[in-house]
Amino acid sequence: MTTTTTTTPLDLADVQGGILNPRPSPYVGTYLLLRIDDRRDGREMLRRLAERIAPAATWSADSGSWFNVALSHRGLAALGVPAESLATFPPEFRAGMAARAGVLGDVGVQSPEHWEWPLGTADVHVALAVIAKDAERLDVLLEEARAAYGRLPGVRLIWRQDCYALPTEREAFGFRDGISHPAVEGSGIPGSNPQERPLEAGEFVTGYVDETGDRAPVPQPEALGRNGTYVVFRKLHQDVAGFRRYLRDHSASAEDEERLAAKLVGRWRSGAPLVLAPERDDPALGADPTRNNDYLYRREDERGLRCPVGSHVRRMNPRDAVVTGEVRLHRMIRRGTSYGPPLPDGVLEDDGAERGLCFVFIGAHIARQFEFVQAQWVGDGRAFGAPEERDPLVGSHDGPGVFTIPARPIRRRLTDLPQFVSTRGGEYCFAPSLTALRWLADLEG
Amino acid sequence: MTQSTCTTTVKSGRGARHGVVSEVTAFLTVKPGEADELRAGLVRFHERVRRAPWQEVVKIGIVDMRHAVFEDDTRLLWITSFDTDWDPYIDDAVAIIGIENWQDWLRHTVEYSSSPEAFRDAAAVKRSLQAAQVPATGFYRAIPDLTLAQVEKGRRIREAFERVLDDPRAAEALQHPALKPLLDEAAD
Ligand code: HEM
Numbered sequence: 001m002t003t004t005t006t007t008t009p010l011d012l013a014d015v016q017g018g019i020l021n022p023r024p025s026p027y028v029g030t031y032l033l034l035r036i037d038d039r040r041d042g043r044e045m046l047r048r049l050a051e052r053i054a055p056a057a058t059w060s061a062d063s064g065s066w067f068n069v070a071l072s073h074r075g076l077a078a079l080g081v082p083a084e085s086l087a088t089f090p091p092e093f094r095a096g097m098a099a100r101a102g103v104l105g106d107v108g109v110q111s112p113e114h115w116e117w118p119l120g121t122a123d124v125h126v127a128l129a130v131i132a133k134d135a136e137r138l139d140v141l142l143e144e145a146r147a148a149y150g151r152l153p154g155v156r157l158i159w160r161q162d163c164y165a166l167p168t169e170r171e172a173f174g175f176r177d178g179i180s181h182p183a184v185e186g187s188g189i190p191g192s193n194p195q196e197r198p199l200e201a202g203e204f205v206t207g208y209v210d211e212t213g214d215r216a217p218v219p220q221p222e223a224l225g226r227n228g229t230y231v232v233f234r235k236l237h238q239d240v241a242g243f244r245r246y247l248r249d250h251s252a253s254a255e256d257e258e259r260l261a262a263k264l265v266g267r268w269r270s271g272a273p274l275v276l277a278p279e280r281d282d283p284a285l286g287a288d289p290t291r292n293n294d295y296l297y298r299r300e301d302e303r304g305l306r307c308p309v310g311s312h313v314r315r316m317n318p319r320d321a322v323v324t325g326e327v328r329l330h331r332m333i334r335r336g337t338s339y340g341p342p343l344p345d346g347v348l349e350d351d352g353a354e355r356g357l358c359f360v361f362i363g364a365h366i367a368r369q370f371e372f373v374q375a376q377w378v379g380d381g382r383a384f385g386a387p388e389e390r391d392p393l394v395g396s397h398d399g400p401g402v403f404t405i406p407a408r409p410i411r412r413r414l415t416d417l418p419q420f421v422s423t424r425g426g427e428y429c430f431a432p433s434l435t436a437l438r439w440l441a442d443l444e445g
Numbered sequence: 446m447t448q449s450t451c452t453t454t455v456k457s458g459r460g461a462r463h464g465v466v467s468e469v470t471a472f473l474t475v476k477p478g479e480a481d482e483l484r485a486g487l488v489r490f491h492e493r494v495r496r497a498p499w500q501e502v503v504k505i506g507i508v509d510m511r512h513a514v515f516e517d518d519t520r521l522l523w524i525t526s527f528d529t530d531w532d533p534y535i536d537d538a539v540a541i542i543g544i545e546n547w548q549d550w551l552r553h554t555v556e557y558s559s560s561p562e563a564f565r566d567a568a569a570v571k572r573s574l575q576a577a578q579v580p581a582t583g584f585y586r587a588i589p590d591l592t593l594a595q596v597e598k599g600r601r602i603r604e605a606f607e608r609v610l611d612d613p614r615a616a617e618a619l620q621h622p623a624l625k626p627l628l629d630e631a632a633d
Contacts, residue, residue: 406633
């Protein structure tokens with residue numbers, strides 16, 4: 001890919017603070033979805049919220065709590081954004097996540113007609129993320145959020161999802177999450193892999209040169225379209241008991257179970273990557289942010305003897321490994337947060353509780369980044385030379401899944417993987433710049 | 446993998462070659478008003494070839510093939526690549542696929558239907574294609590040096606090897622020094 005020398009500096013004074021930045025640890029959050037029944041009330045809410053959102057230039061996690069706001073295509077329409085302007089947004093965003101179910105593999109029991117209401121319906125207009133370091137501060141901020149929408153009869157709260165990131169930073173299957181994230185050129189936010197060149201700002205913020213060497217068209221007018229980013233959220237149920245049973249049934253010892261679990265993910269539970277800790281978990285490595293993502297694949301592990309080519313993290317970011325396509329065009333910022341009560345340690349039977357991951361993607365190109373990764377790297381194996389395989393951790397299988405674990409002297413092949421993760425619903429949203437929030441609030445008519 | 450350049454040889458007629466594969470690119474003229482019948486005939490033709498068992502696929506020698514009707518239904522593009530040289534083998538391919546299956550679509554092209562030997566001599570197929578052929582400026586195949594038979598053999602060996610590896614006794618069996626090259630491939 002070309003490195004561009006004449007890029008416009010990223011206008012951090014206009015980007016919503018807290019979107020590009022890693023979140024503090026631990027933290028709690030609440031995702032709210034709102035419907036706009038009266039555009040004037042919707043605009044008034046945005047005006048109030050915009051006042052409370054710090055620009056990325058001065059934003060700091062030390063503030064302890066913050067909002068981010070994003071709108072679906074229908075939300076923009078509900079605010080009265082003119083049709084000519086709506087037509088300048090990318091087609092997949094205009095279609096919305098439910099309409100893209102075929103591309104994303106949300107079929108059968110995971111198809112939108114089975115999603116949790118109101119996900120996937122025309123009612124989802126505004127997504128409000130309320131994030132705080134602890135529950136007390138969250139309550140205070142939720143109060144403030146309520147002040148922004150509460151007394152406006154034309155805005156209705158239709159969904160609330162409470163989430164949390166544990167102090168251990170473990171997701172529901174028990175792995176440290178939120179480790180690997182890319183550096184964004186000009187953002188000042190360091191990436192977690194010192195060996196990965198920062199990605200061009202246009203990969204994550206609209207209106208800048210991206211990794212193609214070009215500046216993608218910006219939704220019009222520029223006041224609305226520039227300095228924004230797309231936010232994809234997906235509520236993903238995790239079958240934790242099923243995952244634990246699978247490990248137990250395919251291992252000879254507790255140690256074996258941990259090794260198998262690590263092979264599926266590509267990291268040990270502590271977060272230590274298999275490439276750097278091939279034999280056993282190394283909790284000190286897993287916990288050390290200066291080392292736990294400092295690796296590539298090709299030199300150390302071309303054939304996947306340490307980290308399987310088909311493991312979750314190697315699929316999601318093949319780094320320098322040889323796969324079909326150009327990896328740097330398919331990177332993303334993630335903000336995953338757990339929901340639901342953790343399944344107590346050692347429990348192997350499902351307790352019927354809803355739990356999983358509120359997956360959040362952030363990037364400037366929904367189709368080329370999120371949809372590509374979900375369809376090609378999660379839901380297919382051809383890019384990795386294994387057409388019959390899917391992502392062993394998060395992929396959907398229409399039958400028993402296959403997963404190859406390279407090993408000496410002989411590779412191991414699992415041929416009976418069940419599905420561990422199921423889609424409960426989600427939406428494609430646009431997180432406008434601060435200028436755009438004011439532009440939307442000032443719409444007339 | 447051996448590097449081979451794209452060359453045109455006398456044997457490959459006016460088609461270009463990359464490794465063991467040659468190409469044919471032909472622009473034919475659609476008989477006025479017959480585009481729909483042409484398309485229907487082509488669908489049948491492709492179905493016929495897709496149904497062929499592997500042994501027959503190797504005998505036919507067509508590596509890949511596409512047909513596209515364009516310019517308001519007036520023209521037909523045929524692009525194909527062929528194991529070895531297409532020129533000496535095209536008559537064989539016509540015979541194996543069945544002349545009637547070629548005529549089924551070629552009859553809707555000017556080049557074939559206006560040829561005096563059409564419907565009488567199988568060689569009319571080759572002549573009408575040659576008449577419509579244009580030289581390719583570039584021709585590239587990612588795997589230029591394997592014939593279809595070699596690809597098929599490779600597939601069978603791979604499947605056999607996977608079956609061996611699925612056997613719990615494989616690790617021990619592959620320790621024999623004579624099997625060292627296979628053991629090196631057993632890890633992934
Ligand atoms: C419930 C579902 C999921 C679980 C439990 C899960 C879990 C994990 C874990 C434990 C890691 C390693 C920690 C890290 O590098 O931050 C990871 C990394 C990652 N995941 Fe997931 N994930 C899920 C769904 C997804 C989905 C749907 C996508 C994308 C469409 C995705 C994309 C990624 C990416 C890009 C990485 C970083 C890879 C790297 O840079 O090395 N994940 N995930």
